[in-house]
Amino acid sequence: MPDQNDTFYVTTPIYYVNDKPHLGHVYTTMVADVVARYHRLRGDDTFFLTGVDEHAAKVSDKAAEHDLSPQQWADRNAQAFRDVFEKLEMTHDDFVRTSSEQHKAKVTEYIAALLKSGDVYEGEYEGWYDAGQEEYVPENKAKETDYNSPVNGKPLVRKKEKNYFFKLSAYVPALLAHFEAHPTFVQPEARKNEIVNRIKEAQDVPISRTGTSGWGIPVPGDEAQTIYVWIDALFNYLTYVDTPDRRKYWQAGAVHFIAKDILWFHAAIWPGLLMALNKCDGYDWVNLPKQVYSHSYWVSDTGEKMSKSLGNFLDPAAIDNYVNEFGLDALRYFLATHGPLGTTDSAFSPDLFAKVYNADLANTFGNSCSRVTNMIGKYCEGKAPTPMLQDATSFNSDSSEHLGFSFVNSDYAGIIHHRLKNITSLPNRYSEAFEHLYLFKCSVAARQVVVEIDSLIEETKPFTLAKDESKLPEVGTILYNCIEALRIASVLLWPFIPDACEAFWGRIGCDYAAQLKSGAGRLDEWTRWGQLKPGTPIEKGEPLFPRYQG
Ligand code: ME8
Numbered sequence: 001m002p003d004q005n006d007t008f009y010v011t012t013p014i015y016y017v018n019d020k021p022h023l024g025h026v027y028t029t030m031v032a033d034v035v036a037r038y039h040r041l042r043g044d045d046t047f048f049l050t051g052v053d054e055h056a057a058k059v060s061d062k063a064a065e066h067d068l069s070p071q072q073w074a075d076r077n078a079q080a081f082r083d084v085f086e087k088l089e090m091t092h093d094d095f096v097r098t099s100s101e102q103h104k105a106k107v108t109e110y111i112a113a114l115l116k117s118g119d120v121y122e123g124e125y126e127g128w129y130d131a132g133q134e135e136y137v138p139e140n141k142a143k144e145t146d147y148n149s150p151v152n153g154k155p156l157v158r159k160k161e162k163n164y165f166f167k168l169s170a171y172v173p174a175l176l177a178h179f180e181a182h183p184t185f186v187q188p189e190a191r192k193n194e195i196v197n198r199i200k201e202a203q204d205v206p207i208s209r210t211g212t213s214g215w216g217i218p219v220p221g222d223e224a225q226t227i228y229v230w231i232d233a234l235f236n237y238l239t240y241v242d243t244p245d246r247r248k249y250w251q252a253g254a255v256h257f258i259a260k261d262i263l264w265f266h267a268a269i270w271p272g273l274l275m276a277l278n279k280c281d282g283y284d285w286v287n288l289p290k291q292v293y294s295h296s297y298w299v300s301d302t303g304e305k306m307s308k309s310l311g312n313f314l315d316p317a318a319i320d321n322y323v324n325e326f327g328l329d330a331l332r333y334f335l336a337t338h339g340p341l342g343t344t345d346s347a348f349s350p351d352l353f354a355k356v357y358n359a360d361l362a363n364t365f366g367n368s369c370s371r372v373t374n375m376i377g378k379y380c381e382g383k384a385p386t387p388m389l390q391d392a393t394s395f396n397s398d399s400s401e402h403l404g405f406s407f408v409n410s411d412y413a414g415i416i417h418h419r420l421k422n423i424t425s426l427p428n429r430y431s432e433a434f435e436h437l438y439l440f441k442c443s444v445a446a447r448q449v450v451v452e453i454d455s456l457i458e459e460t461k462p463f464t465l466a467k468d469e470s471k472l473p474e475v476g477t478i479l480y481n482c483i484e485a486l487r488i489a490s491v492l493l494w495p496f497i498p499d500a501c502e503a504f505w506g507r508i509g510c511d512y513a514a515q516l517k518s519g520a521g522r523l524d525e526w527t528r529w530g531q532l533k534p535g536t537p538i539e540k541g542e543p544l545f546p547r548y549q550g
Contacts (some may be wrong), residue, residue, distance in 0.1 A: 051096025
């Protein structure tokens with residue numbers, strides 16, 4: 001497992017601004033946000049980038065339909081993306097706009113370097129063009145779908161262009177060697193195999209376009225041509241961190257979250273371009289990303305991809321409804337744990353949403369927080385009780401010996417011992433799952449802490465014990481363990497449900513939110529047993545996740 005305080009860089013695709021954002025965009029950004037928060041929790045120096053892709057023909061076409069300039073249309077929709085991400089409390093450190101001066105200047109520099117490198121040449125291209133995706137589809141793939149777009153089913157267009165080409169074919173051996181040496185470069189595994197086979201037959205790729213009526217970045221030295229929107233877009237991952245104080249993020253190795261539709265660009269063309277750029281003067285610092293993680297799709301009930309062009313997406317208003325009804329944490333939690341992160345598509349089902357909310361949030365963390373803080377209010381004067389342990393502070397999560405305490409006159413030592421032993425193994429399980437981006441497993445490990453607490457309460461029944469005053473020290477011991485375990489659960493759950501966890505921290509006197517804000521996350525320390533000081537005031541507060549009655 002990596003050491004604490006690593007440098008970590010995570011990105012999302014930059015989204016087309018031909019239309020408003022939808023659930024698919026929110027999803028990828030949410031997943032990246034959860035992962036970024038996990039790294040901040042570890043104390044890693046983390047940079048999270050998202051943003052928008054503006055120079056597409058479909059953006060200028062849409063603008064013309066509305067009698068606006070492409071820039072005006074892009075401005076309007078870029079703002080809609082910013083608004084939705086802000087509303088959903090995404091913690092990106094910067095927001096890309098490909099029409100920004102910073103981006104345009106850097107892309108121009110990179111292309112000028114590539115033009116000199118010998119890896120770019122002028123040529124003619126003829127092929128099947130998918131206007132919705134802004135990409136050429138290889139002949140064999142086009143044939144498979146009867147010359148219709150594999151994504152939106154619309155007819156492909158036969159197109160011939162005079163362009164600049166990047167010699168991707170020259171990089172095939174180097175790309176294959178990279179895949180071999182870095183087995184997790186593309187994840188999930190099944191997608192990697194697909195890409196490796198396609199790379200073996202890779203042809204050179206156009207990197208410029210003609211006839212875009214000036215919407216885009218001109219090819220340096222040949223203003224009649226515009227840099228192909230995909231090449232312009234891929235470079236965003238570099239342009240926004242190509243500054244003296246941000247280069248460290250690039251060099252740490254980016255983790256790119258994308259969906260399967262754009263894997264070819266990210267796993268073949270992008271690393272090829274970076275290899276070529278690395279050979280140019282002044283770019284020897286340019287390395288390859290650490291990983292391209294390509295998830296599947298949210299689909300509609302009928303199994304169609306949710307998309308802007310198909311018009312079947314959950315739009316910002318529909319997303320708002322979920323947030324208003326269940327809370328933002330609930331949406332985050334559902335998307336991150338029940339989304340199409342692996343190789344199968346997920347249908348967005350309102351019934352499943354409500355079921356997961358009740359089972360995983362209302363009945364588990366929410367209920368346990370209410371129950372334990374209520375009992376502490378009732379039996380322990382609203383303060384974290386003092387456990388009857390020999391040495392509570394000697395607990396730590398990497399040794400089973402730490403549980404070798406003895407209770408004074410307790411019948412429950414064995415039960416507590418068993419539960420705490422289970423709990424203290426969970427933070428490691430959680431971190432391991434995070435390193436593999438198994439977000440569902442991470443949430444299971446975090447929730448398991450709460451499940452253990454619920455079992456402990458059922459097994460020891462502190463509410464019954466409390467009727468006998470002589471048992472109050474035991475009640476206190478049980479409840480100390482419960483609140484301490486909930487504190488640990490809240491740390492682990494924070495990347496998924498930050499608002500609820502921060503509210504809970506406020507009730508148990510933990511200042512983690514402020515520490516996280518100042519970049520001082522301490523996952524190891526905060527999940528070590530025995531951090532909550534006996535005597536700390538414990539507030540009851542409102543239910544964190546009121547049960548949804550439907
Ligand atoms: O492709 N399910 O932009 P885009 C899950 N600008 N994720 C989905 C989704 C769905 N149904 N629909 C969209 C582009 N996404 C280019 C990218 S990057 C250098 C340039 C998400 O607006 C998913 O992350 O079409 C997908 O890769 C991305 O939105 C495509 O957004």
